[in-house]
Amino acid sequence: xxxxxxxxxxDRQECVRLLAEVPVGRIVYTxxxxxxxxxxxxxxxxxxxxxxxxxxxSDLVSAIDGAVVAFxxxxxxTDTRSGWSVVVTGTAALVTDSxxxxxxxxxGPASWAPSPHEVFVRIEPELVTGRQLAAxxxxxxxxxxx
Numbered sequence: 304x305x306x307x308x309x310x311x312x313x314d315r316q317e318c319v320r321l322l323a324e325v326p327v328g329r330i331v332y333t334x335x336x337x338x339x340x341x342x343x344x345x346x347x348x349x350x351x352x353x354x355x356x357x358x359x360x361s362d363l364v365s366a367i368d369g370a371v372v373a374f375x376x377x378x379x380x381t382d383t384r385s386g387w388s389v390v391v392t393g394t395a396a397l398v399t400d401s402x403x404x405x406x407x408x409x410x411g412p413a414s415w416a417p418s419p420h421e422v423f424v425r426i427e428p429e430l431v432t433g434r435q436l437a438a439x440x441x442x443x444x445x446x447x448x449x
Contacts, residue, residue: 313433318389319351321378321433326412328376330355330426332367332395339366345374346412353391353426354398354411358418367395367424374426389433391426398423 313321322328329340341363348354353374357363372395379386398404407423414421 310434310436313387313389313435315431318391318431318433319347321387322353322376322389322391323347325376325378328353328374330363330367330395331373331375332363332370334362334366344412344415345376346410348407348411348425351428351431352393353428354407355424355426356407356412356414356421357424359420359422360418364397364422364424368397370395372426385436387433387435389431391428391431393427393429395424395426398425 327342327344329342331338331340333339343355343357345353345355371392374391374393375388377386377388398407404423411423
């Protein structure tokens with residue numbers, strides 16, 4: 304069912320399924336009291352948590368460890384004006400348990416920009432929302448831009 308803005312709301316299960324299909328998303332956080340957005344590669348862990356791998360000395364780690372953040376991933380098809388977007392909101396935390404770190408070295412996301420001292424950051428999914436716009440969906444007979 305489409306809402307009056309032409310988008311269909313996605314349930315949590317569908318959001319998680321879609322997140323698992325894409326390798327890159329964007330983390331939204333606060334940097335120096337201002338909003339910041341950074342593209343990152345990621346994976347979903349067994350409990351649907353979003354896991355990032357980054358340099359231990361990055362500004363990102365110091366800004367998000369223990370903070371509430373948003374994570375967004377999407378897939379857009381400009382030729383058909385269709386696509387979806389999923390947002391995960393939750394607390395980000397540095398993975399400090401050595402056994403968990405070792406497990407994520409095997410199963411977690413591969414680093415696209417390797418550094419000598421990498422860490423994993425886990426975002427616990429407290430709120431998961433998503434929307435989808437199907438190809439050719441219209442509102443009042445007008446194709447919606449997406």
